[in-house]
Each structure stands twice: as structure tokens, then as C-alpha cells.
Amino acid sequence: MPELPEVEAYRRLAEAGLGRPIATVELRDPRFLRSAVTARRLGTVLRGASFTAARRRGKLLVLDLGGTAAATGHHLGLRFGMTGRLLVDDRVGVDDLVYASNRAEPRWDRFVVGFADGGDLVVRDPRLLGGVLLDPDEQLLGPDATGVTLSQLRRALEGSAVAVKARLLDQSRLAGVGNLIADEVLWRASVAPTRRSGSLTAAEVRRLHRHLRTTLDDLDERGGSHRGDLMSFRRPGGRCPRDGAELIRSTVGGRTSWWCPRHQR
């Protein structure tokens, strides 16, 4: 599910959880803890502490910790996989999540942080593809796609024979772009996803950069990564909304991809 716009919405929601002492920590499925620490250790760090800031890098939400000696200097990382949601005090960060159930099964609440004031912060994830991390290594992520500069994007794409879409999805080179946004940006920029990343001309990289920035702005305003202009045509028989050509569906960079064979070159 969540790509950058959704996680940004989660980040804004998480700000409602700042400065509130943590009373309880429930990790209801040990598989959801993705760092090499025990659930017991995580609880020790979190209990009595509070979140001091809610940051985002790509699709990773980072909650800084403070308030106790045990917590100061530590960071809680939340990943949402494809079906993860964030709730604070029972408010959701995102209303509709494509490919994820909107139901509220109690057993899907994998991680629950209870505040001393009675509210809570919950990660609900049916598929368990997300997870909780203690002190995630943020250096493993490339520059955030929001605000990436042209030269940073050029660096992320240059010198590689891999498909340009695969590079856009590589979180270590550019953080935040997921499958839907990659298709949308490439479609808007008229670049075929299968193009070798290093083969893009300077003009094409510039075009990609401009469309990446404007697409992320658009999708944030529209309220989700599934609100792109191409989204509703990603289906069998779907036609390009720009020129009417039948869209191609294939696997690029390991992911299902839809693109227009006429104007994406």
C-alpha cells in the first residue's frame, strides 16, 4: 500500500502522539519486530518515554524518543509494507488503501503503543509485510524523493544497465517511490520503464525530475498514491489516457508495470 504520500499522511497523524508518555507496549506478533532486539528490550526502551518528533525518510516513519535515560537517543522505525495503516487515538492516517482491506480486525493490530493518557498509537497490518524497528539505519536509504535535486536524481540513475524503473524503486538510491508512483512518473515523463537507466539523455533525466516533483505534489494534494492519472487504466484492455494506445502490462524490475508503447520511449 503505502508509498510516500501515505507515509507522509501517517507522519502528520503521528504528530498527535508527540509528547505523551508511553505506558504500555504490545507487540502482538514477534515476526513484526524487524530489528535484532527482543520485544522485551523494545518495551524497556519505550515505556515511560515519549515521542519527541515524527520524521519520514522515503517510506520509513521515524519517531524520535526522549524523556527517559533509557530512551534518549533512540528512534522507533515503522514500516508499513503494502497493507499497513497507522492509527492514533482511533483516527486513521489514510482513509482508503488500495489492495488492503478497510476492515478493522483486532488481530491485525500488530503493534500497540498505549499512552498514559489513555489514547494509543497502532500499526494495523493484515499481511505482516510492514514492521517495527529499533534504531533503523537511515543511511541505507537514498535521498527522499520529495525534494530530491536534479543532480541527486542524475546520480541515482547514471551508469547502470538496469531498467530505469528498477532504479526508481531502489530505496537505497532514491527513497519513497513505489510501484504505482514509478509507473505514473514514467508515464508523465514519456519514458518507457524498460529503458536502461544509464541510457537516459540529460533532457530525459530533467523531465523525470520535473515530473517526479510535480507528481508527488499532486498525489499528496489528491490524497494518495493511487490517485494518479494512470491509475484507473492499469487493467487489462486499459488505454493510455493521453493518446488512446492500448497499455502494455509486463514485469519490470520485478514488479507489475503498465505503460504506453506509443508515447513512452
Add this chain to the structure above:
DNA sequence: ATTGTGGCCTGCCCGC
């Protein structure tokens, strides 16, 4: 080192 593949998980939707 870079790149491709398979696997992790479960829910949902479609066709039979």
C-alpha cells in the same frame, strides 16, 4: 558490486 529471483504473509476478487 550489481542485479535478478524467490519468499515472506494474508485478504480479496474472479471464474468455475
Add this chain to the structure above:
DNA sequence: TGCGGGCAGGCCACAA
């Protein structure tokens, strides 16, 4: 109505 197959917006370990 029930069932099986295929699909899913992410990410990691692994092998070549």
C-alpha cells in the same frame, strides 16, 4: 454458495 488460482502500492536474503 464454495473453492482454487491469481493478484496485490514492500522488502529482504540469496545466488549468479
